[in-house]
Amino acid sequence: MTTQEKLLSVNDLRTWYELRKWGFFHAGYVKALDGVSFALDAGQAITIVGESGSGKTTLAKTILGLVPLTGGEMELAGHRMEAKKGSARVWLRSNVGFVQQDPYGALAPFMNVRRILSEPLAVNGVPKEAQEARIRAVMEEVRLTPVDDFINKYPHMLSGGQQQRLVIARAIILEPKLIVADEPVSMLDASVRVEILQLLRRVQKSHGLGVIYITHDLSTVRYFSEFVFVMYAAKLVEKAEVAELIHSPLHPYTQALLTAISDPDPENAKVIKDVPAGEPPSLANPPPGCRFHPRCKFFIDGLCNVEEPPAFEPSPGHFVECWLFREGGRAEEPAASASR
Amino acid sequence: MAKPEKVLRVEDLKLHFRTGKGPVQAVDGVSFEMQRGPATVVVGESGCGKSTLSRAILRLLPRNVHTFSGRIWLNGTDVMTLGEEAFRRQVRWVKMSLVSQAAMNSLNPVIKVGDQVAEPLRVHGLSASKKDAHNQAEEVFRLVGVSKDFLDRYPFELSGGMRQRAVLAMALVTRPDIVFLDEPTSALDVLTQTNIMNVLKGIKHDLGVTFILITHDIATSSELADRAAVMYAGQLVELSDATDFFRTPLHPYSRKLMASVPTLREDKKLEFIPGQPPSLLNPPTGCRFAVRCPSRFEKCDAEPPFVDVGGDRWVKCWLHV
Numbered sequence: 253m254t255t256q257e258k259l260l261s262v263n264d265l266r267t268w269y270e271l272r273k274w275g276f277f278h279a280g281y282v283k284a285l286d287g288v289s290f291a292l293d294a295g296q297a298i299t300i301v302g303e304s305g306s307g308k309t310t311l312a313k314t315i316l317g318l319v320p321l322t323g324g325e326m327e328l329a330g331h332r333m334e335a336k337k338g339s340a341r342v343w344l345r346s347n348v349g350f351v352q353q354d355p356y357g358a359l360a361p362f363m364n365v366r367r368i369l370s371e372p373l374a375v376n377g378v379p380k381e382a383q384e385a386r387i388r389a390v391m392e393e394v395r396l397t398p399v400d401d402f403i404n405k406y407p408h409m410l411s412g413g414q415q416q417r418l419v420i421a422r423a424i425i426l427e428p429k430l431i432v433a434d435e436p437v438s439m440l441d442a443s444v445r446v447e448i449l450q451l452l453r454r455v456q457k458s459h460g461l462g463v464i465y466i467t468h469d470l471s472t473v474r475y476f477s478e479f480v481f482v483m484y485a486a487k488l489v490e491k492a493e494v495a496e497l498i499h500s501p502l503h504p505y506t507q508a509l510l511t512a513i514s515d516p517d518p519e520n521a522k523v524i525k526d527v528p529a530g531e532p533p534s535l536a537n538p539p540p541g542c543r544f545h546p547r548c549k550f551f552i553d554g555l556c557n558v559e560e561p562p563a564f565e566p567s568p569g570h571f572v573e574c575w576l577f578r579e580g581g582r583a584e585e586p587a588a589s590a591s592r
Numbered sequence: 593m594a595k596p597e598k599v600l601r602v603e604d605l606k607l608h609f610r611t612g613k614g615p616v617q618a619v620d621g622v623s624f625e626m627q628r629g630p631a632t633v634v635v636g637e638s639g640c641g642k643s644t645l646s647r648a649i650l651r652l653l654p655r656n657v658h659t660f661s662g663r664i665w666l667n668g669t670d671v672m673t674l675g676e677e678a679f680r681r682q683v684r685w686v687k688m689s690l691v692s693q694a695a696m697n698s699l700n701p702v703i704k705v706g707d708q709v710a711e712p713l714r715v716h717g718l719s720a721s722k723k724d725a726h727n728q729a730e731e732v733f734r735l736v737g738v739s740k741d742f743l744d745r746y747p748f749e750l751s752g753g754m755r756q757r758a759v760l761a762m763a764l765v766t767r768p769d770i771v772f773l774d775e776p777t778s779a780l781d782v783l784t785q786t787n788i789m790n791v792l793k794g795i796k797h798d799l800g801v802t803f804i805l806i807t808h809d810i811a812t813s814s815e816l817a818d819r820a821a822v823m824y825a826g827q828l829v830e831l832s833d834a835t836d837f838f839r840t841p842l843h844p845y846s847r848k849l850m851a852s853v854p855t856l857r858e859d860k861k862l863e864f865i866p867g868q869p870p871s872l873l874n875p876p877t878g879c880r881f882a883v884r885c886p887s888r889f890e891k892c893d894a895e896p897p898f899v900d901v902g903g904d905r906w907v908k909c910w911l912h913v
Contacts, residue, residue: 303781447864512786
């Protein structure tokens with residue numbers, strides 16, 4: 253890793269949603285994010301993969317400041333985000349761009365392209381005269397061209413791919429430092445997906461942005477980011493560089509995930525794949541110890557079901573939260589690596 | 593070996609919808625044949641008519657039908673000549689059934705799963721008694737890998753993967769010849785998806801049901817495919833043995849589509865298809881892919897035939913005539 257400027261560091265982040273209340277009592281918490289730590293340098297893209305309900309969207313929302321932190325620390329470009337502090341959040345909003353999953357749902361149907369793009373500028377006090385030029389520049393950048401054809405259109409007049417370009421344009425119009433893209437291509441057709449991912453990658457490179465790309469589709473990862481974090485039941489169970497993770501996955505869950513993903517190969521039809529049965533645990537009442545242990549074939553009785561595994565580092569830069577790596581690997585110092 | 597039996601034959605099937613702007617040619621002149629056993633996957637972009645194709649064959653038509661024509665033979669009998677009631681009694685869900693898109697959310701929330709799965713048997717008079725229907729439902733539950741305790745539960749008590757299996761059980765309970773699977777796993781997690789695919793492979797092998805899998809996810813489709821069909825703008829543009837198709841697609845659209853599929857293990861340069869599919873309100877005359885095609889030439893202004901290029905492969909392209 254190069255000694256670049258730290259953009260985002262997150263330490264032991266927790267976001268819990270409270271369940272139903274009865275007077276003074278409540279039914280407990282859904283621990284959607286339970287002790288997540290990572291760091292991101294400027295100009296880096298990371299991917300977070302996980303199943304639905306693993307907490308990846310909550311992670312996006314927490315970083316965006318859309319849900320309050322329950323605990324932990326988050327620092328973006330030197331600004332600390334406290335659990336309950338509004339002023340930091342105002343700053344955060346204009347410095348983090350968000351690319352939503354469903355472009356049509358994310359765009360107001362009664363606003364045309366010009367209004368959609370001028371809104372963030374107006375809110376942040378960009379003078380009217382400067383707005384038009386900025387809008388046109390951004391539209392050129394995401395290739396919504398010719399600009400004059402698109403600028404007066406409404407979202408329903410655009411195709412899915414064009415809508416997603418517009419969402420990306422809106423996310424970068426304030427020149428943020430970080431973009432959070434929550435499943436940006438899952439609603440699009442296969443032939444358009446690649447185009448949008450390449451666009452996002454190009455924008456990221458040309459502005460030196462940090463990007464957090466959240467997806468359930470591991471197969472797009474290698475075309476996009478430098479690092480992959482695997483999320484399972486509210487925890488990041490494995491963190492590694494893309495090639496490292498794909499070629500030598502360590503966590504049993506990551507291994508299963510990689511087995512499950514098919515490449516278009518006719519041989520697939522002839523084999524039954526070995527994947528663990530069962531479903532991810534409930535986050536209101538997760539199993540004790542390692543959260544994957546009820547589905548894991550390497551389960552060690554008396555260890556995996558008792559104590560939560562810390563992050564081990566069996567090879568440099570490759571972290572895994574699994575007891576199988578307790579020898580040889582050393583435990584990560586969470587505070588030291590993340591915040592300083 | 594005896595000549596394999598043809599379970600389904602479709603000739604020049606057309607389904608156009610009436611809209612305010614004129615007829616939409618959702619399925620326009622599709623012809624193919626299918627043998628018993630091998631599963632066919634139908635792939636294509638959204639809006640290419642792949643779901644409409646399954647609905648046309650099952651005759652699940654909306655009210656705004658403009659044209660519905662062509663011929664369909666099922667086990668050698670022409671089912672297009674049957675009346676609506678006869679088709680319902682003899683064909684739909686008896687010989688052909690459907691697992692529709694997002695089917696797991698279409699279970700009735702106030703009826704026990706077991707009763708819902710047994711319902712097709714009662715409706716079609718395929719069970720001697722309620723008890724018998726229940727036993728048959730239990731049998732298919734075992735096939736799709738759901739414990740029989742779940743028969744007495746309500747849909748909300750089941751997880752997504754389990755509900756999807758229950759819907760699959762409902763499609764299999766009448767022991768049909770053909771089961772259409774319309775995006776059966778697209779709403780599920782990767783591991784659950786693979787588990788369901790494993791179940792489907794097992795059923796294909798054990799029961800000899802002919803599956804037609806409709807999907808836009810080419811990578812997953814290879815899990816079940818014995819044959820592959822590609823649809824573009826309401827037409828079938830390629831039909832081929834799966835092994836040949838995944839290695840060397842013939843139609844320029846299929847090639848582009850395959851080149852756009854991201855792969856995990858091998859490093860390839862991804863391509864995308866510039867432009868958009870044509871409007872089906874007023875599709876171009878001639879080849880419908882011509883405007884986006886890299887190898888376009890003069891002949892493409894005329895509509896290409898669906899030609900047999902040998903080795904169980906058909907392609908609708910002038911390059912292969």
